[in-house]
Amino acid sequence: MSRSSSRQPSRGGSSRPSRSSGRPSGGKSGAQKANAGGTKNGPKKNAKQTSAGAKKDTSPTAVVPAEPRIFRLGAVPGSTPGKWIRIWRQRFSDVTLELVPLSVAAQRDALVAGHVDAAIVRLPIEKDDLHVIALYDEVPVVVVSADSALSAGDELRPVDLAGEVLIVPADDVLEVGPIEGTETPRFDPPETTEDAIATVAAGVGVVIVPMSLARLHHRKDVVYRPFVDGPVAPVGFAWHADRQTTDVDAFIGIIRGRTANSSRG
Numbered sequence: 123m124s125r126s127s128s129r130q131p132s133r134g135g136s137s138r139p140s141r142s143s144g145r146p147s148g149g150k151s152g153a154q155k156a157n158a159g160g161t162k163n164g165p166k167k168n169a170k171q172t173s174a175g176a177k178k179d180t181s182p183t184a185v186v187p188a189e190p191r192i193f194r195l196g197a198v199p200g201s202t203p204g205k206w207i208r209i210w211r212q213r214f215s216d217v218t219l220e221l222v223p224l225s226v227a228a229q230r231d232a233l234v235a236g237h238v239d240a241a242i243v244r245l246p247i248e249k250d251d252l253h254v255i256a257l258y259d260e261v262p263v264v265v266v267s268a269d270s271a272l273s274a275g276d277e278l279r280p281v282d283l284a285g286e287v288l289i290v291p292a293d294d295v296l297e298v299g300p301i302e303g304t305e306t307p308r309f310d311p312p313e314t315t316e317d318a319i320a321t322v323a324a325g326v327g328v329v330i331v332p333m334s335l336a337r338l339h340h341r342k343d344v345v346y347r348p349f350v351d352g353p354v355a356p357v358g359f360a361w362h363a364d365r366q367t368t369d370v371d372a373f374i375g376i377i378r379g380r381t382a383n384s385s386r387g
Contacts (some may be wrong), residue, residue: 191217193369196224196232196241199315200260200334201357203242209376217369226295233362240361240370244295247360255359257377260332262296262352267325268343277348287327291318296353298330319344 193210197203203221210219222238229243233252247254264283266272272282284303291312307327312318316339318329323343332355336346359377361370375384 191369192220193217193240193373194220194222194238195373196222196229196238196243198224198226198229198242198244200332200338201242202334206373206376210373213376213382214369214372226293229360233360236362236365239365239367240359240373243358243360245356245358247358251363252360253363253366255374255377257357257359260334260355260357262330262349262355263333263336263346264349264352265319265322265329265331265336265344265346267322268345269325270328272328272347273345275347277350279350280352283328289318289321289327289329291315291329295332295335296330296355298353315339 193214195203195207207219207221210217222232222241224232224238224241224243226244229241230247230252232238233241233243242257243254245254245256264272264278272278272286275282280301281303283301286304287307288298288301288304289307289312290298291314293314312321315329315331315335319331319336319339319341321327322329323341330349330352331346333346333348334355340346359374
């Protein structure tokens with residue numbers, strides 16, 4: 123046989139099948155092409171999405187209005203907090219002051235139970251759990267019938283009451299003791315000072331009360347005169363020791379005469 127008949131590789135390359143090297147070819151697969159735009163941390167975000175996400179929210183934030191505050195001030199009959207209340211309403215128009223009438227018998231319970239934030243009270247008062255500031259002493263007066271001989275004087279003394287029936291109401295705040303020469307009523311004590319004054323108006327006896335209560339229950343058929351050497355009626359401001367709020371502090375400031383520019387209210 124001639125050499126020309128021996129096998130020759132074809133022009134297109136070796137007839138032997140090529141061996142795989144185990145390495146991926148230099149071209150990119152479909153999956154690789156699909157991820158070609160990706161980054162190490164994940165797929166590349168759409169430009170519009172990125173722009174929308176980066177846009178700052180400029181919509182106004184809803185403002186929740188503060189709860190309205192109420193300062194509840196208790197006051198016993200005859201107390202005169204009017205001046206202080208007027209100043210409060212001028213300085214603190216955003217805080218409503220609610221005046222709560224209190225009987226002397228209920229003044230302490232109202233403070234302890236939290237029915238009021240503070241109160242104008244009659245002294246003395248049991249101070250357990252309370253803070254108390256003395257405010258002023260009231261002048262005692264004798265209330266007599268308008269046609270009584272006692273109405274002729276400008277003032278009265280204990281000796282002037284000799285022979286008179288001394289009425290002491292159940293809600294007495296002066297703790298008037300027995301006065302030499304006076305007589306004890308033959309009827310039960312009236313429940314209230316107002317009832318006692320009505321009894322005096324009928325021409326029966328006399329009653330000794332703080333001047334503010336005589337004014338509160340004034341009527342045309344009675345008059346009152348200062349009672350010299352009689353017991354005074356102290357008035358105070360009280361609040362619960364565990365509930366000294368900024369409103370309580372502000373009212374204390376008003377009572378003590380601090381100005382609106384004072385650092386303490």
